Amino acid sequence: MINKKDLLDAFAFRHACKVFDENKKISTADFETILETGRLSPTSFGLEPFEMLVVQDPVLREKLKTFTWGAQKQLPTASHFVLYLAKKSPLMHFDSPQLADFMRHVQQLSDETIAMRKNILKNFQEKDFAINTPEKLEDWAGKQIYIALGNMMSSAAMLGIDSCPVEGFQKQDINQILAQDFNIDTEKYGICVMCAFGYRLAPPMREKTRRNMEEIVKWY
Numbered sequence: 001m002i003n004k005k006d007l008l009d010a011f012a013f014r015h016a017c018k019v020f021d022e023n024k025k026i027s028t029a030d031f032e033t034i035l036e037t038g039r040l041s042p043t044s045f046g047l048e049p050f051e052m053l054v055v056q057d058p059v060l061r062e063k064l065k066t067f068t069w070g071a072q073k074q075l076p077t078a079s080h081f082v083l084y085l086a087k088k089s090p091l092m093h094f095d096s097p098q099l100a101d102f103m104r105h106v107q108q109l110s111d112e113t114i115a116m117r118k119n120i121l122k123n124f125q126e127k128d129f130a131i132n133t134p135e136k137l138e139d140w141a142g143k144q145i146y147i148a149l150g151n152m153m154s155s156a157a158m159l160g161i162d163s164c165p166v167e168g169f170q171k172q173d174i175n176q177i178l179a180q181d182f183n184i185d186t187e188k189y190g191i192c193v194m195c196a197f198g199y200r201l202a203p204p205m206r207e208k209t210r211r212n213m214e215e216i217v218k219w220y
């Protein structure tokens, strides 16, 4: 187990890195470890509603840059750049055949358990969380992605690696690039968030600012 000081040091080390050192590349072993912490992250019902695209091709990065105002310096300098895609309604609706396939082949559930889970999921999507529209289902998938994203940034920091999460982009345009240049079926997948990983070129420009603990946490 990691000790408390090292843990908090890693969280203090992590900041939204704006420019990376182009000459420093994350080792394959380190980046595979970061990806593994994303893969091992929890998801609602264990449905893993996302995929990650690691974009290393400078031409593709340049295309993304046109519509990604939030990563103008990160896109060209990051050692690794990840697009997080949310699985959309055709893959996430409780009645989707692909979802049943996932339960059978990945979760290794029996037909009987799958039928039972489908029912719970139907109730969850239609009533409990009332997310039974394509937009809401995509948002629900997105919520799971942010857990993996957070875990990946934290584990990167624990390895002394910097990161920057990126929401500063035009969704529609990025989805169009995904269809045109990445051969992604955008009926089934949509861009959710991005993240740059690498090594900082310079120290953070600003000190971290946060509210006091008392303003954030209430005890009952």
Ligand SMILES: Cc1cc2nc3c(=O)[nH]c(=O)nc-3n(C[C@H](O)[C@H](O)[C@H](O)COP(=O)(O)O)c2cc1C
Binding pocket: 014, 015, 016, 017, 018, 069, 070, 071, 164, 165, 166, 167, 168, 169, 193, 208
């Ligand atoms: C979901 C999300 C999206 C973000 N999008 C961007 C972005 O597009 N570009 C950027 O430079 N920073 C982005 N940030 C970084 C935040 O501005 C930053 O985390 C926040 O100001 C706190 O600073 P710190 O991370 O350095 O502690 C994003 C952060 C999160 C969590």
